[in-house]
Amino acid sequence: MAQSILAQEPQVKIERAGDNVTAKLAGHWTAEYAALVESLAVEIEAEAGQHHVIVDLRQVERLDTLGAWVLDRTRHELGAHGASADFANASPEQQILLDEVAYRGFHAPEKVKSSKIVDFLVDVGKVVTGAGRDLIDGVAFLGELVSALLRVTIRLRRFRGTAVVNQLEQIAYRGVPIIVLISFLVGCIIAQQGIFQLQRFGATPFVVDLTGILILRELGVLLTSIMVAGRSGSAFTAEIGSMKMREEIDALRVMGLDPMEVLIIPRILALVIGLPLLTFIAAIAALSGGGITSWFYGDISPDVFLSRLRAAVGMNTFMVGMIKAPFMALVIGIIATIEGLAVAGSAESLGRHVTSSVVKAIFMVIVLDGLFAMFFAAIRY
Numbered sequence: 278m279a280q281s282i283l284a285q286e287p288q289v290k291i292e293r294a295g296d297n298v299t300a301k302l303a304g305h306w307t308a309e310y311a312a313l314v315e316s317l318a319v320e321i322e323a324e325a326g327q328h329h330v331i332v333d334l335r336q337v338e339r340l341d342t343l344g345a346w347v348l349d350r351t352r353h354e355l356g357a358h359g360a361s362a363d364f365a366n367a368s369p370e371q372q373i374l375l376d377e378v379a380y381r382g383f384h385a386p387e388k389v390k391s392s393k394i395v396d397f398l399v400d401v402g403k404v405v406t407g408a409g410r411d412l413i414d415g416v417a418f419l420g421e422l423v424s425a426l427l428r429v430t431i432r433l434r435r436f437r438g439t440a441v442v443n444q445l446e447q448i449a450y451r452g453v454p455i456i457v458l459i460s461f462l463v464g465c466i467i468a469q470q471g472i473f474q475l476q477r478f479g480a481t482p483f484v485v486d487l488t489g490i491l492i493l494r495e496l497g498v499l500l501t502s503i504m505v506a507g508r509s510g511s512a513f514t515a516e517i518g519s520m521k522m523r524e525e526i527d528a529l530r531v532m533g534l535d536p537m538e539v540l541i542i543p544r545i546l547a548l549v550i551g552l553p554l555l556t557f558i559a560a561i562a563a564l565s566g567g568g569i570t571s572w573f574y575g576d577i578s579p580d581v582f583l584s585r586l587r588a589a590v591g592m593n594t595f596m597v598g599m600i601k602a603p604f605m606a607l608v609i610g611i612i613a614t615i616e617g618l619a620v621a622g623s624a625e626s627l628g629r630h631v632t633s634s635v636v637k638a639i640f641m642v643i644v645l646d647g648l649f650a651m652f653f654a655a656i657r658y
Contacts, residue, residue, distance in 0.1 A: 285338070286310055289317045291324045298328045303336035306344030314344055318351045325360050335366035345371070345378045411637070418615055419607075422545065425537040437543050444547030448509045449554055456504055460559035463500060464492060464566030472575040481575045485582055486589040488567035493590060497560035498598040499646050502605040505552055506638035510613040513544055514634040517617025518627045526618075545610035552606035553599055560598065593658050601649050605642050612638045 287304040300321045306314055321330065332348060334340070352362040364375060429436045471484040517540060520526050526536050564586070571577040577585075616634035620627050 287314050287317055287344070289321060291321070293328075296328055297331060298325055299331045299333055300324075301333045301336065303338075305339040306337055306348070307339050307341040308343040311343055314347050318347050321351055322354060322358075325355055325362070328360060330355060330360060330362040332362060332364050333366050334364060334368070334371055337367075337371065340371045340374060342374065342378065345374045349375060349378045414615060415611055418611055421537060422541065422611070425535065425542055429538055429542060435538055437539065440539075440543035441547050441550075444544050445551050447512070448505065448547050449551035452505065452508060452551075452555060453558060455508070456501055456555050456559050457562040459504065460497065460500060460562040461566040463496065464488065464563030465570040467491060467496070467563075468567035468570035469574055472571065476575075482577065482581075482585060484567075484571055484575055485577065485585040488571070489564065489586045489590045490594055492563045492567070493560055493594050494597045495646065495650070497563055498556045498601045498605065499642070500563075501552065501556045501559045502602070502609065502642040502646075503639050505548070505555065505606070506609045506613075506642060507635050509548065510609045510638045511631050511635050513610065513613035514617040514620075514631045515627065517541075517614060518620030518630055521618060521620045522622050522627065541610075541614050544614065545607065548606040548610045549603045552609075553602040556598060556602045560595075597649075597653055597658065601646065604649075605645055608641050608645060609638045612641060 285305045287302070287306045287310050290301040290303070292299045292301065302317075304310075321332070332352070348364070352364075355362045364372075367375060468484055468488050471487045472481055475481050475484055475487075517526075520540070526540070529536050529539055568577075568579055568582045571582055572579060613634050616630040616637070620630050
C-alpha cells in the first residue's frame with residue numbers, strides 16, 4: 278500500500294544533454310498533491326538556468342487543471358528569465374488540458390491609458406444614457422398601461438375591484454398614522470422656525486400665511502409622495518419582484534391572464550386614488566401642528582389662526598397641491614412596477630431593484646414638483 282501511494286506522488290527527474298535540460302515527470306500531477314507539485318515546479322526552474330527545457334510527460338499517469346496550470350506557469354516563468362520550455366510526449370487528453378490552460382491564463386490585458394477627466398466624462402455619459410433609457414422605458418410602459426386600462430374599460434368584467442380596494446387599504450388606510458404623525462411634526466417645526474425668524478421684524482402673525490401656503494401648495498403633497506414612495510413603492514417592487522423570481526408572472530400568462538390587468542392596474546389605480554386623500558389628510562395634520570405651535574410660541578389663538586388662514590389661502594393654493602398628487606402617484610407606480618418586473622432570479626437583484634425604485638421615485642417626485650412649480654408660476658395660478 279505504501280509503495281502504491283509513493284508511486285502516485287508526483288516526481289521529476291532532471292537530465293542534462295548539452296544545452297538541453299530534460300525534466301521527466303511521473304506520477305499524479307493533481308490537486309491532491311498541490312504542495313509537492315509546487316515544490317517540483319520550483320526545482321525545475323532552479324535547474325533550468327538559461328537552457329532549453331523539455332518537459333517530458335510520458336510517465337505522468339494523471340494530470341488535472343492544477344497540475345496543468347502549474348506547468349504552464351513554469352513555462353512562462355522560464356521564458357521571462359531568458360530560458361525556454363516545451364512539452365513533449367503528452368497524451369491527447371493532457372495536450373488538450375495544457376492548451377486550454379494556456380488559452381485561459383497568462384494573457385495579461387493591455388493597460389489602456391486613461392485620464393481622470395476622461396473617466397469622469399465617461400461616467401457622466403453612462404449616467405445620462407441610463408437616464409434616457411429609463412425615460413424611454415417609462416413612456417413605453419405608460420403606453421402599455423393606458424392600453425390595458427382601455428381594455429378593462431371596454432370589458433368591465435375584467436376590472437378587479439376587490440384588488441383595488443385591498444391595495445387602497447394597504448396604501449391609504451394603513452399609511453394614515455405615520456403620515457399624520459410626520460406631517461404634524463413638520464407643521465410644528467415650520468411654524469416654530471417661522472415665528473423665531475419673523476419676531477425680529479415684528480411680523481409674527483405672518484407665520485400663518487407662511488405655514489398655510491407652504492404646506493398646502495408644496496410640502497403637504499411633497500412629503501406625502503416621498504413617504505408613499507418609500508413605503509408603498511418599495512412594497513410594489515418587492516411584491517412584483519418576488520413573483521418574478523418565483524416565475525408566478527409567467528404562470529399568470531400561461532393561465533391566459535394579463536399581468537398588467539391582474540397586478541399592475543389595481544396597484545396604480547389605488548395609488549392614484551389614495552395619494553390625493555393622504556395629501557389632504559397630511560395637509561390638515563401639518564396645519565394643525567402649525568396652529569398649535571403658533572398658539573404656544575407666537576401667542577396666536579386658534580380663532581385668529583383660522584381667520585387669518587382663510588384670508589391668506591385661496592382655493593387655488595389648495596388645488597395646486599391636489600392637482601400634483603395624482604401625477605406623482607402615477608410616476609411612483611410606474612417606477613415601482615418597472616423595477617419589480619426587472620428583478621432577476623436572485624435576492625441580491627431584488628434588493629438592488631427595491632433600492633433603485635425608492636431612489637428613482639423620490640428623485641422623480643422632486644423633479645416633478647419643480648416642474649409643476651414653474652408651470653403654475655408661469656400661468657400665475
